[in-house]
Amino acid sequence: MLLMIVFFYFLLVFFCGMWVYSSSRKHLLITLLSLEFLVLILFFLLYYYLTMFLYELYFVVVFLTFSVCEGTLGLSILVSVVRSYGNDYFQSYNMFQC
Template sequence: MMILSFSIFTGLLGFLVFCSNRKHLLLTLLSLEFIVLSLYLLMTLVLNLYSFEYFLLMVFLTFSVCEGALGLSILVSLIRTHGNDYFQSFNVLC
């Protein structure tokens, strides 16, 4: 039960960091990955508690890896075009 509350606490902490940090894109992506990892831990504990199969975890892990790769590719392309990862320097219209 303590691990379950730890997983929920880490998810809320990652969500707090995601909402409060608006300066760098890299820190925002890292907080999103932290939320995904805490959700993965929570889903593992719940599926283990009810003795279900772990096939859903493999699908979730696959999509989270794709999300991380997409975020890093967007970060690299923005750094190549703008020179940094500050949110204030991005122009949405260009």
């Protein structure tokens, strides 16, 4: 019973993060933060699953490494966009400019 409650909680929080990710259309920073929130929820779900079945936690370290690389890449794209356009609004981007 407790397992189902915890799984439902993770599922609810994950879909709340997906809703924020799909509904944020104004700022690139909000989109990146919601993506990091989804990665954090997936990390907690993976950690909970691996500790529940007494597996080794080496894959958690690999997952954290890839999530840090993803966050760094998103932050570097954000800095590049702010330097190029002056802000992080999606409406101010000219998609046809090379």
